[in-house]
Each structure stands twice: as C-alpha cells, then as structure tokens.
Amino acid sequence: MQSPVFEISITGSFYSLLLPEDIIKPFLEKNLRRVKAKASFKGKEFWFHGAIQKRNGKHYMMFGKRYQKELGVFPNDYFELQFFEDTSKYGVELPEEFEAVMLSDYEAYQIFESLTDGRKRGLIYAIARYKNQQTRIDKTLLLCENLKRGIRDPREMLKSL
Structure with missing residues (x-):
C-alpha cells in the first residue's frame, strides 16, 4: 500500500x-x-x-x-x-549489529520483546544514532546486560554500572 x-x-x-x-x-x-x-x-x-x-x-x-x-x-x-x-517489525530500521547481538543473547531478547513497542523503538533509535559499528555493538551488549539486571529506566539502559 x-x-x-x-x-x-x-x-x-x-x-x-x-x-x-x-x-x-x-x-x-x-x-x-x-x-x-x-x-x-x-x-x-x-x-x-x-x-x-x-x-x-x-x-x-x-x-x-x-x-x-x-x-x-x-x-x-x-x-x-x-x-x-510500514512492514518492519518494530516500526523503525533495525541496525544489523543490534539484531546480531540480540540473536546471540536469547534471555535479553525475550526481555526486550516484553517491552512496549514505543520503548523498543526508542532503544533501537538510541543504538542506531551511533555512527561507528563497534560502538553500536558495544551499546547493544551493554543494553542486553542491563536488561538482564532488571534495569528498565530508559535513561539507565545504555549506561555502564
């Protein structure tokens, strides 16, 4: 359409x-x-x-x-x-690095999928804004760890402890 x-x-x-x-x-x-x-x-x-x-x-x-x-x-x-x-899964273009890291960490992926659609899009946008491929990988890994730690505040999800 x-x-x-x-x-x-x-x-x-x-x-x-x-x-x-x-x-x-x-x-x-x-x-x-x-x-x-x-x-x-x-x-x-x-x-x-x-x-x-x-x-x-x-x-x-x-x-x-x-x-x-x-x-x-x-x-x-x-x-x-x-x-x-819009036929995309999340309503936004998904960076390859984000998808690869999420597919390698099933527990974090399940937690990510339990978030609201808007929260998912916000996190994808936050990762996608980084121009450097390695930075996108590092931030996605950090996001996965923080999701598994139970951190749900979007301001804290991409921060190191």
Whole structure:
C-alpha cells in the first residue's frame, strides 16, 4: 500500500507536518498509524518512519530538525512526501549489529520483546544514532546486560554500572 506523492510544508513550532485527510484516510481505515515515508526536495531523497498522530481533530506527523537538516528544508519550504505501509517489525530500521547481538543473547531478547513497542523503538533509535559499528555493538551488549539486571529506566539502559 502506498499513497500518491503530495506536496507539504512544516507547520507550527512543533516541527510537524499537517497531513491531508484524503492522503492518510486509506491508512487509517486499515488501522495503519505507523508508516514509512519518502521525502524529496531539490534532488535529495530521505526515507524515515513516522506515526500519524491526531491533535485537535487534525492529523499530524513529526518532522524534527534532524530530518529537516538531512533533507535540506526550512519551515517555509514545500517538499514532496509519499507514504508506504510500514512492514518492519518494530516500526523503525533495525541496525544489523543490534539484531546480531540480540540473536546471540536469547534471555535479553525475550526481555526486550516484553517491552512496549514505543520503548523498543526508542532503544533501537538510541543504538542506531551511533555512527561507528563497534560502538553500536558495544551499546547493544551493554543494553542486553542491563536488561538482564532488571534495569528498565530508559535513561539507565545504555549506561555502564
């Protein structure tokens, strides 16, 4: 499932996109609140995962500074956007290192799977932000150890004791 390509700009001070109802209606009818999106601007293309959120009777999607910088857009710029059904397991791209470490530690994997979907995504984002492959491995190993120790506070999960 995919939407047609449409033009959009950033609205408000919350770095969000006001989504056209006709574009998102098919996704909402299938109860698909998380989507994969492709943003295009002046020859640049950027893929990201996002959630369709409802506020004050209208639907929005967050499009933070990091996404704006990657695409090269400013709040007054119009750019193209297209939605696709998100078929990923967690609603976010999973770093290879994260997956490999989790598959090697079944106990930590089971604990990770027991977390809420949002908590899982947050931890995956936290690991994925590291550019160095070895750092992603080390942080995932640390996460596994902390999960097995019973640490559930997200601020503490990637810290050494």
